[in-house]
Amino acid sequence: MTTRHLLEASALMVLGLLVGADASEACSVCIDPSAASRDAFGMTAVVLSLLPMALVGGILFFLRRASRDR
């Protein structure tokens, strides 16, 4: 497959996505009219995003401190 073929296939795929894109409504909270639900969803999304970084950051901090104390 040449580069031109790859570009054509990619362009066709992007065009298809642009034409065929629609709201999937897969998230029950996104279509919930309740502000409390949306707030809870946003808050928990932030917590779940930051938690892994905090855990890994915590262990790196511990290792750095242990390494310095040695």
Add this chain to the structure above:
Amino acid sequence: MSVESTAIEPRLGRDPLIPSAVLGMLIFVFSEIMMFSGLISAVTIARAGAAEWPPPGQARLPLEATAFNTLVLLASGIALWWAARVFKEAPSKAYRSLLVSMLLGAFFVCFQGYEWVGLLREGLTLTSSNHGGFFYLIVGAHALHAVAGLTVLSFAFLRLRSRRLTPDFLAATQVFWFFVVGLWPFLYLRIYL
């Protein structure tokens, strides 16, 4: 032709910053923290979307009795912390603290079981409502971890009795039990209150 030794010399005098057992347990605990965070997120969103929580007609959770049980579990964690501290200086003297930690942990699990029987009699089941579903799923998952923690504590206790308990094994046991103990207050605040 002389044959030179090709044996690789081991790197001596360089202990790992974290023992392998502890690091492995930490990685496992991190994955468990993410699992419980997902469950807590789910119940938070469900509560926010509900007009009334717990739903009308559903059994109320025993707040005071569980608060007492929370203190028992926290005391178990303190007993294990003390046992590890004593173990460093005189391993044979850690026997009593470790036993106290195990007994308090076992009391917590048995008391939870007793509460569950009462709630089931009042009609709160896994399928009675979202409230029941979340309660049994999350508290049940914690109870499973508590039972697993007690099993590991029992191993540590038996090893201590036969003088085969290593500091690394005790440290890994501590990590897991502190996770079980530390997680519970969050679950109590989110599920019971």
